[in-house]
Amino acid sequence: MNAKIVATGSYLPKKILTNKDMEKIVDTTDEWILQRTGIKERHIAEEEATSDLAYEASLDALRNTNITPNEIELIIVATVTPDKPLPATALFVQEKLGADKAFAFDINAACSGFMYALSIANAYIKSGAVKNALVIGAEELTKITDYKDRGTCIIFGDGAACVLLESTEDEDEGILDIRLHSDGHYTDLMQVPAMGSVEPCSKEAIDNRDIYIKMKGNETFKLAVRHIIGVSKESLKQKNMDFKDIDLMVSHQANKRIIDLVAKKAGISPEKTVVTIDRHANTAAASIPLALDWSVKNKKVKKGDTILLNSFGASLTWSAAVIKW
């Protein structure tokens, strides 16, 4: 049994913050942001919760299927910005959808979160435990972004996207391989220092701005390029493939320069890469499904295509998957 993507969906909150708007918030320029990251604008959630974005993305995916919410068996939400610490955001999504027969939970693997969730759902389907699964990446990173830190605030945005997986008996289609990695030696590269058991919410945590993302961007960048190439090769090799065999590479959208460098080093032509970071910025767990959904809606993907997904995130997690569409 394989797991196959039968639908994709996405949702972006209405409010847009352009680089020009960013110039009014921190000491930066539109040119610097565009040149160093490829970002032009990002979406910002105001009244909506992460589960609202996830719910809208799910409706978008279900719209073109004959599956009703009541038939969904598993819901996984990948997020680092849950509605609340407790309960899981996936339960709010389940309730909003009326997916009463599903079981639902969240996972946190930062920007690799969607890939980790996809691998879990894949395993459940392959084992025969469930016949379908809704895998969602949803984030409101702007809620944990420090708008006094120009080194980080320019790259993050909000959004949600998802895939609906179904089992197939055709072993040559769907998710052919998926590889996950993590390295706990690098937890200081990217973290929110407070709001957990180590440093619960306090006035001091707020005053020190420890409730926001801290990131060593430059070091993270270098590791990202190396690990994305390594894990992608590893995943392709499992299927006796190489970079030349792929039709499309859908990468985590952290920085356009990372995507370009990976493509250059792997010998993948720019037309085979997907770039949505200009409009979405970095939306962590939502970024790969947002880019995939955009590719589907814009007819960049056709039946029989070999698609390489790859991710890199805090800190450190990285992964790749090979999909036959």
Ligand code: UT7
């Ligand atoms: O999502 C998964 C994990 N995250 C990533 O993969 C992020 C990877 N990292 C990055 O995308 C980049 O490191 C950033 C976009 C975050 C930063 O770009 P950078 O080219 O690595 O900049 P930098 O931190 O090395 O800073 C270079 C210079 C510094 O000035 P000096 O010291 O050379 O005078 C910074 O102060 O650029 C300055 N700078 C800025 N200037 C204008 C940093 N941020 C800004 C800014 N506007 N927003």
